[in-house]
Amino acid sequence: MGKSRTRRFRRPQFSPTGDRPAELAAAENGAERAEVDGPAAELLEKLQHPSADVRECACAGLARLVQQPPALPDLARRDAVRRLGPLLLDPSLAVRETAAGALRNLSACGGFEVCDDMVTKDIMTPLVALLKECSAGLDSDEMSPPEKKDQSRSSIENIANEAVNVLWNVCECSSRALSIFNKEGCLEIVLKYLSRFSTNVDLAVSVAYCLQTVTEDNVELLKSFSGPALQVLESALLSPVGSLEYILLKTLVAGTIWNLKDIIPSKSQAEIINAILKTLSEVLEVDAGEVVIRMKEAEMHRLKAAAEAEDPPENANGDGLIEDDEMEEIPRKKKVRRKTFISDLLPPTNKELREATALLTAQQTALELIVNMCCSEGLLPQTLPVGTEAEVAVGAGWRGVTARETAFSGFLSRMSTVQCRALVCLQSLVSLLDVEHLGGAPALQALVQHLSQLLFSQPDFAKHVDFLEAISSALRALLQTMASENISQQCVTPDQLMTLCEAGILSSSVGVRVNVVSILGITGSVLAREDGTLETLKTIGCFLLEVATRDPSLVVAGEALDALFDVFADGREAERASVQIKLLPALKEFQPVFKAKIRKEGKGKYSPDQLCVLDNVKTNLRRFVAYQETVEKRLTT
Structure with missing residues (x-):
């Protein structure tokens, strides 16, 4: 995986405010x-x-x-x-x-x-x-x-x-x-501006963004960093959290310090890395759901105040209330409108929304920074905070506020983005780190179970393409790692996976479709080595065969064929299932069609890398057909 960048967020823009003469x-x-x-x-x-x-x-x-x-x-x-x-x-x-x-x-x-x-x-x-x-x-x-x-x-x-x-x-x-x-x-x-973070966090955050950008792969600038300059960064990193905007500041400063790791003395690097990881862990441990609840409560208080202002109760003395006939008696005075609009009660800048956005941006940045750190050869993976990726996925997946509440619609979109980034980060970590550094078999099984609950708690999950692609990618990586380490996958049932795959294969996203057929291939290859799985293997085989022969994308079809090879490559139950679903004649019939599609569509629609993969699938298909012929001959004689 290439280096993940943390700078492609939509920038807050200048909005002229204030009273005009x-x-x-x-x-x-x-x-x-x-x-x-x-x-x-x-x-x-x-x-x-x-x-x-x-x-x-x-x-x-x-x-x-x-x-x-x-x-x-x-x-x-x-x-x-x-x-x-x-x-x-x-x-x-x-x-x-x-x-x-x-x-x-x-x-x-x-x-x-x-x-x-x-x-x-x-x-x-x-x-x-x-x-x-x-x-x-x-x-x-x-x-x-x-x-x-x-x-x-x-x-x-x-x-x-x-x-x-x-x-x-x-x-x-x-x-x-x-x-x-x-x-x-x-x-x-800009370091002088940053040093004023205790009195102006907005300016400090802008500087931190700028520093994270200019320190990336900038050897010339790194030579300019002196001891006092590093002390300014350290002071901001270790500062107490005064608001959620300070969390964003500390995260950005952590990213800047990571960019400077090559100029930090070797005797201090372990301490600096631990400080960075501690900051990232603290960022990811904050529950965005609780922040939304506070935002919602604040909004409800404002709405309640607005409703009361529209129809204020009369006090005992009638103080502050002027009737219309009284107004008529006041010469040359304009009548005062009693109605107060909701917008009049909102603050000029919504503090809750602003702080929550800062939190989500910080979490998104922290996730991407963790991936970058994992990709670095110099980082000891055992120092990474295990489990925080799953925790932020839980927090960002909180669905207690509906999109109909327009004050939060933009924020909910950001929550969804962070949730997807958390899942992508999880997928990267599972692919990069050893099982022991991920917490061992129990941690992986708990993650799969959690992701399954997160997925199936949303009845309309198939409508959210980005979420579906992110979570299916994470599940694919987890199940692949568990299969390669012979870790039991009973934490997720075949019926649940079939539900995911049946919904995912209808997605317009090729990535989603590739993920779900790959998941079935991984799960099927595990089940093929177990007894009593004949019916499940038949279901999986029929599904994959249908995808291989009917999906409009050769990439998806090739992935489905690869999955079939994995599922029916070995095992007594797999051999019986392949004969009963008539896998061999179906593949024999499809083989020339697949070759013709590659020849006809390949160069115009697919990249050289994709064509290389498809050529390998074509070769493996020929070998698999030959293998299935020996299997069928042995079982029918």
Whole structure:
């Protein structure tokens, strides 16, 4: 398995917020109309306006406009990057922040090509200058009077946060940006931001994302890491958890430290690896289901408050209640609406949803980091936290909230993603590690039983293709390992596996179909060595034969044939079953058809690797037919 990357999440984007001055209403409306009508020219022209408020408004409009993919080519033609770049150093702090936000959204939405173009158009020069000015501004802010200190620091940190996100995006996509990062001393700047994690976790998380990106396979940068720099990372890794966002911070820092393992003295490596693994274990042990429950309870409290606000009870004195006729007696006063909308009671940013999203992102990152660590030759696998993969699968699989609750629909999607990642991680670990490092036979049997319960507790599991592919891959790896180690598979019944396979073979996903026929082949080959399994083997054989001869994909058909070879390769019960289902004549009839399909469809639809596998199956089919002829002759004479 190749190296798993942890950086392909959907990026949080800049969203202009806050109250607008009344005199900006017309300009704001104009920006909204420009977004609808599509003329980027109007917004770009306003970037040069003498009024800082208008420049800010234009940047905010562009921040929204770049999130519409059709607008990107027009913005590129009009040189939006070169027009926005100078505003990173605008005299107005508000303009700096919104300009950086617009560039952040552009780099997040535009992908590799747009980011590379941004570097070509020299966005790094004003960006690095802005990062340095923010760093200096934070130092000078420490000397400011107390009454101005908090407001000034908050503005500078907000600007720095947007700038770091731009830096992260372009460094991930452009080797030239990464080279500039190395040469311009950006490491020292972002580490200073990270050191403020106790007072601004948002900025620290952005820096941690950036550091995890720039430290991956960057030998030149690794030389720049000094003892104090490593101490900043260590301090963040070992910091107490103040919120779920701190869990995300610690996970990202763990990933950065893992990237730096080659420069850590050998005498300290074991201690560092254990600290990383302890962090990952703590992340995966958090039950996302409990987090959802807290979110749901908070939402119910808000809904209850909203309902009470719509029909407030009268108190004994009637305080605070003004009847309509009383209002009529108050001259020149506007009537007050008593109705309060639910949205009025929601916080500007949903703290529960935000923290839960941070948790799931942390768990997803931790799972991928564990796979990367397993793939590393230098890691002792016995130090890995056994069982955490299954635990997070349980937590992420919690179904106590329905998708109809729209406040949580996006969160439920993230839960599903983490659940699938946990299953993929489990599959990788089972494939990579020895049985003793996975907890031995009892642990594997418990995992299979748990995954079976997780699967069959969802009556509509076949509708969720990603989940079905992930869980069938994990089951396939577990059953294969157990079969190779002669570990009993009684923890899952043949009837359960047939239910999975009958549903899975109808899936549109070739991966799912390959997994389920492979699972049947593994299970059938085990049952073939046992007594009293004739009827089950006949059922499995008929199913696999049907798939081999009727599935439209040659890849699935080849996997089904391989499974048939495994099931009926040996064993008295297998031999009897093969004769009773008339396996030999069916395969003899299918053999020329299979060869013709490979010759006709092969080169146009399948990769060279797939064709190589299919050629091997074709050869094995010929040999298996010959073997079955000897079996049938022996049993019928």
